[in-house]
Amino acid sequence: MVKKTEKKSRKIRVGVQSITGCAGCQLSLYFVEDALLELLDKIDLVAAPMIKGRNEEEDYDVLFVEGSVSSKDDLDNLLRWRKKTKLLIALGACASHGCMQSMKHVMNQEEVERAVYNKFPSDKRLKPITDVPIHKYVKVDFYIPGCPPSKEEIVQVLKLLVQGVQPRVYDKPVCHECSLKENYCLLDQGIECLGPLVNGGCRALCPSYNHPCTGCRGFLDDANLESGKQLLRDKGFDPDMIIKRMTKYNTLQFLEFETRGKKSNEEGEGRG
Ligand code: SF4
Ligand code: SF4
Ligand code: SF4
Structure with missing residues (x-):
């Protein structure tokens, strides 16, 4: 500050x-x-x-x-x-x-x-x-x-x-502002949107114009990419397209999440 x-x-x-x-x-x-x-x-x-x-x-x-x-x-x-x-x-x-x-x-x-x-x-x-x-x-x-x-x-x-005030970090997903704006969820319209996984603070700019969020503000620290992928697969989206979408802005974060996921699986198996 x-x-x-x-x-x-x-x-x-x-x-x-x-x-x-x-x-x-x-x-x-x-x-x-x-x-x-x-x-x-x-x-x-x-x-x-x-x-x-x-x-x-x-x-x-x-x-x-x-x-x-x-x-x-x-x-x-x-x-x-x-x-x-x-x-x-x-x-x-x-x-x-x-x-x-x-x-x-x-x-x-x-x-x-x-x-x-x-x-x-x-x-x-x-x-x-x-x-x-x-x-x-x-x-x-x-x-x-x-x-x-x-x-x-x-x-x-x-x-x-x-003013000498520390700015506040926005820590909610894009979906938060999107639902406050009462947007009709794109996922329910069959359009792939990364909103649940992505840092908000943009006033849900893209979904408000019927464009899916592609993650330009980065993934939330506690985003669960595996559940996100599963959710999109369950909705019938192509797995390769999901990966391409997730890595468009955030390849490095994506790789870090993958490594973190693998590590916690191995630790889980070690304990079991
Ligand atoms: S349109 Fe996207 S950002 Fe908006 S609520 Fe649905 S998934 Fe979330
Ligand atoms: S792509 Fe960027 S500006 Fe658009 S909704 Fe997602 S985070 Fe907001
Ligand atoms: S590509 Fe990089 S420098 Fe250009 S607008 Fe996007 S974040 Fe900014």
Whole structure:
């Protein structure tokens, strides 16, 4: 939390930095225009390379990081920024969960490189790392997930930090907000939706427009993926499609859940 007591008169120094991603998260932040302008008497946007020519790399109070660690340069930048900021916020699905590029964990690395670059630079200038979210390397103080994250949520978090209040983590599934909105459940309409397994906080955006949730805010920590898979299979959805849907944004989380499941089965068998 940003402590306002010691330096009441000083504006909060905010930075926005980016590693591998599509820059959509930053756009969400800059598109909050009016709300951001209102906040500018409370914050100094000292680094925002996408929209500013002169950017500082020292003494951030709050640093938003967009993107996942996908190269040695990403890693070096991230480690350096962590040392320069009091609070580090993972902005978006790439930073929080690895997003689509984390599919590389279940794909052949060379095939991926060939598909993207045709001929990969022989000097390996890019020094790729198999993509991971930023918490695998540095401490993250808060997450604003989503692909892209919602403007409202970004503004809300910024406003709370300006007031010196710790933002609250949303820990209910997408279904919670979906039923509050009295949406007709897509699963009951024969449409595969991951809502029961996924972190809410997006006001059930996709199901409210009759699109299934595909998990851009990541799985809940206590999601039961096995029951989720079974539920979808029981409803007649294709098992391969279920896996593809679950790994679209969250391959790494999916693999971690699988390992956790296998371990607890083995422990159960050991006890029995
Ligand atoms: S989370 Fe989505 S919008 Fe943000 S950088 Fe990644 S791909 Fe782009
Ligand atoms: S539509 Fe999806 S998010 Fe909404 S209640 Fe049904 S399963 Fe949950
Ligand atoms: S409903 Fe699911 S996919 Fe859509 S914004 Fe919310 S978490 Fe992301």
